[in-house]
Amino acid sequence: MIGRRSIALRRSSLLLTALFMCADLLPTGGLPAQRVEPDRGRVDFTLRTKPRPRMRAVSGGLVYEEHLYKGGLRTRYWSPTGLIKPDAFLERDVAQVAAGDELPLLDEPIACSFGLSVDGQELWDHWSWKSSQELPCEAEHDSQSGREDHRRCRHMAVDLVNEIRPIRVRVHTQVDGNPFLKRWLEITNNGQSAAAIGALYPMSGFLFAGRRLKENLPSEGAGIFSVLRTANFDPWREGDFRWVTLPDGSYSYGNSKWGMPYSVVRNAVTGESFAIYFGWTGRYSFEFFNNHNPASDDASLYFRAGLAGPGPFRVLGPGETATSPPVFIGHFLDDLDGIVLASHKFLRESVLPALPKGRVRPVEMNSWGFVAFELSEDSLRSAIDTAADVGVELFTIDAGWYGDVKSNWWQMAGDWKTGSRLPDGLEPIFDYARSKGLMCGLWIDIERIGTASELRKKHPDWIVRVHGASEGQTALDFTNPEVVKFAEETLAGLIERYKLDVFRLDYNTDIGLSGAQNRREGFVENSYWRHYDAIYAMYRQLRKRFPNLMMENCAGGGGRNDLGMLQNFHWAQVSDEWGGVRTLKALNGFSLALPPEYGLSYVGFMNDENYRYGDVDFRFRGQMFGHLCLGGVAPNAAEFPAAHRDKVRHNVNLYKTFIRPVLPTVKVYHHTPVLPNTEPGEWCVLEHVTPDQSRGYAGVFRLAGAREESYLFRPRGLDVSATYKVTFDNTGKSVQMRGEELGRSGLLIRLGEVLRSELVLFERQ
Structure with a gap:
């Protein structure tokens, strides 16, 4: 009887969920649904000790609860709507699972709230809940920049002690009103x-x-769960996200340097x-386990995100503590546009650094080009x-x-000083730029050590070691404190000497998938974890030391565009x-995961391939949906045809006057979200609209695979009750x-x- 009542209640819950989804997503009279700004709502933690220890976090509409069950910390439930489930029902579910009346809980390490192996022992159970305490929230990474205090942040720590190994784990959870938790x-050993x-x-x-x-899937054979993931780990093909249906059983993917550690996971049955x-x-590594039982017509999905490669990843001495990288996870009952909007808002407010006070994102020219x-x-x-002629600012x-x-x-x-290539140094060049x-x-590729550098000859022990040898390696070993000191002081010296406005980091090296190794306490430790702990700390310290400095991330293009690196950089190269x-x-693709203003994209000449695809407007407009950078638009001012120069000037000015002032706050709508980089594609359509709906712009790009010569563009972000001046940039005409x-x-x-385009501008009248 209890089982039938439970089923009936679940059916009612699913029906209500479906009705709410329909009300939220179905347009009225053919119009796009008008989105309402989500109320950030409560920020709260609740702790209970009976019938078993548990913690519940509430952040806006997100509710997450976990409990200590069978000696392991496990998820109790998630909710994207602010629904807090009654304890009586949750405990009845546990009893029914134990009795075999319901979908069984997966009894595997991936089912626990974290994963840890020490000395070859998987520590997924035998944990005791010792204590919990609320701590101050982590300080804003950019507190010195003057960003407004937007956060109602709370931070809870739960201490667990293992009965098998002398290990303590402090589990940190931080929420701030956005539908995410950190x-x-x-x-601690x-x-x-x-x-x-x-x-x-x-x-x-x-x-x-x-x-x-069978009752709830939209079609026969349709996938239950799917993941939007990086499909291409090659340089020059960044941002290639695609949907993959998760098979029954295990599925995993991952990489290092290339391929953003980000995914969207979808449930086709519930719309979550x-x-x-x-x-x-x-x-x-991102790993998923689809616990699908065809006999019972049910399925459940588990995941884990963590370090990959040969271990051990850290060898802790007695009393030593290590802090893991963070996972940021949000829960939604929305379409991809809604997920992107909420994610951008969270990242702008709580993770990515704002510009130093008084700074704007400058239109940049990079010297490479010609x-x-x-x-x-x-x-x-000459460059x-x-x-200066076309309106560049940096x-x-x-x-x-x-x-x-x-x-x-x-x-x-590694030899960061000028030589015979620039016999008078950089000072006269920078003086000339400032005069303009x-x-x-x-x-500065500060983490690299060249094979012919004096630094390499002087400090061979500063090079990372892979399989016990440093031959052929070109990365500095940041687990060595001397390397950290050299790198930080070198950067500080260059910034001070040349009075730099921007430090552009590059990373034209790689430790590889296996990572470097160092001997420690009788083990061969994979050094990635210590290495990046030191690197993050160095760049964080550099920002504190130079609060007006703007920092640009690059890694052979669009590598290392993860939240570990980007928490200390103001923008990053896309490719x-x-x-x-x-x-x-x-x-x-970049703006599916990260706010567009953080993505630097180039217009210019690196090789003759660049000018074969699209006219000047096509190439400029695409990059104007991010942080605009030019690189080699002409050999020199004398060899700059007027027709080309006028187009460049127009686009730079349009970006500076119309797009850039609103770019840091825009809502992004992807009309064509998945565009494989290995296929021609038909259309790319992007729309940016200000939060108050007073201004917006859209780019419509015809790609090589488009057979039709027209595209019907319906804006998604405008105010249906307002009147707009609509300007078509190709003709300059407005209606x-x-x-x-x-x-x-x-x-x-x-x-x-x-390979032609149109840029449409919207201004509320």
Whole structure:
């Protein structure tokens, strides 16, 4: 009888959920649904000790509860709607599971709230709940920048002690009113000898279930669970996200450097989704287990996110504590647009650094372009003239400014001083740039050590060791305190000497999937964890030391664009691919995961391939949906045809006057969210709208696979009750239209040839 009542109640719950979903998502009269800003609501923690210890976190609409069950910390339930489930029902579910009347709980390590292996022992049970305490929230990374105090933040720590190994784990959970929680661990060795951490998953466990699949799945054979994930780990193909149906059983993916550690996981039965970010720069793994039982017509999904590669990842001495990288996880009952909007809001407010007070994101020119390997004072002055002529605000000198004329920049990394290539140094070049009204930036690949550098000859012990040897390796070992001191003081010296406005980091090296190793306490420790702990701390300290400095992240293009690195950088390069089509697709994918203003994308010349795809407007417009950077738009001011120059000036000015002022707060709507970089594609359509709906802009790009020459664009973010001035940038012509008409009838954009575009501007009247 209890089982039938439980089923009936669940049916009612599913029906109500479906009705709410329909009310939220179905348009009225053909109009896009008007989104209401979610109330940040309560920020709360609740702790209980009976019938078993448990903790519940509430953050806006997100509710997460976990409990100590069978000696392991396990997820009790999630809710994306603010629903707090009654204890009586939850305990009855546990009893029914024990009696075999319901879908059984997965009795595997992935079902626990975190994963940890020490000395070869999987520590997924035999935990005791010792204490809990509320702690101050982690300080804002950019507290010195003057960002407004937006957070109603709370931070709870639960201490667990293991009965098998002398290990204490402090489980940290932080919420701030956004529908996300941040989870990380502190692991302490309470024993008298070394403890080797062989596996670490800072967060794992149950996500959601799908029941009565034949009744609820939209079509026969449809997947229950799917994941939006990075599909391509190659450089120059960044931002290639695709949906993958999760098979029954285990599924995993991961990488290091390339491929953003981010995913969206969807439940086709309930319409729920999770957005998961892992704030980690080394090799990572996202793992899923689809516990599908065809006989019972039910399924449940579990996940874990953690470090990957050969362990041990950390060898803790007696009394030593290590802090894990964080996982950020949000729970939603919304479509992909809604997930992206909420994620961008959370990242802007709570994770990514704001610009230093008084700064704006400058339109940048990078020296590479036409200068490239022919770097000299004359070539740089010429590039500065071109930059000033078209309205650029920041000039950054890229690779090769150090060393002598015959040296190769990649071989001399580590010797960060000018040589015969620039005999008078950088000062006269930066002075010239400033005389033209430009800010100044400098490229430094500080984590690399070149094979022909003096630094390598002087300090061979500073190089990472892989399989016991450093031959062929080009990365500095940041587990060595001397390396950290050298790198930080070198950067500080260059910033102070040249009065830099921007420090541009690059990372043209790689420790690889296996990681480097160091001997420690009788073990061979994978050094990734200690290595990146030191690197994060160094860049954090650099920002504190130079509060007005803007910091740009690059890693051979779009590598290392994870929240571990980006918590200390103001923007990041999306890709080293400068061609119009691939960069457009890469930025489209980048802005699924991260706010668009943090994505630097290039317009310019790196090789002749770049100019084969799209006209000037096509190439510019794509990159204007992020942080705009030019690189080699003309050989020099004298060889800059007027037709080309006028187009460049127009686009730079349009970006500075219309787009940039609102870009840091825009809501992003992806009309074509999935654009594989290995296929031609048909259309790319992006829409940005201000939170108050007073201004917006949309880019419509016809790709090589489009057979139709017209696209019907229906804005999603405008106010249906307002009137807008609608300007078409191709002609400069404007019309006035109601938001209701735009959403219902749309705009038919005709582009008569492939690789052409239109930029549409919206201004409320």
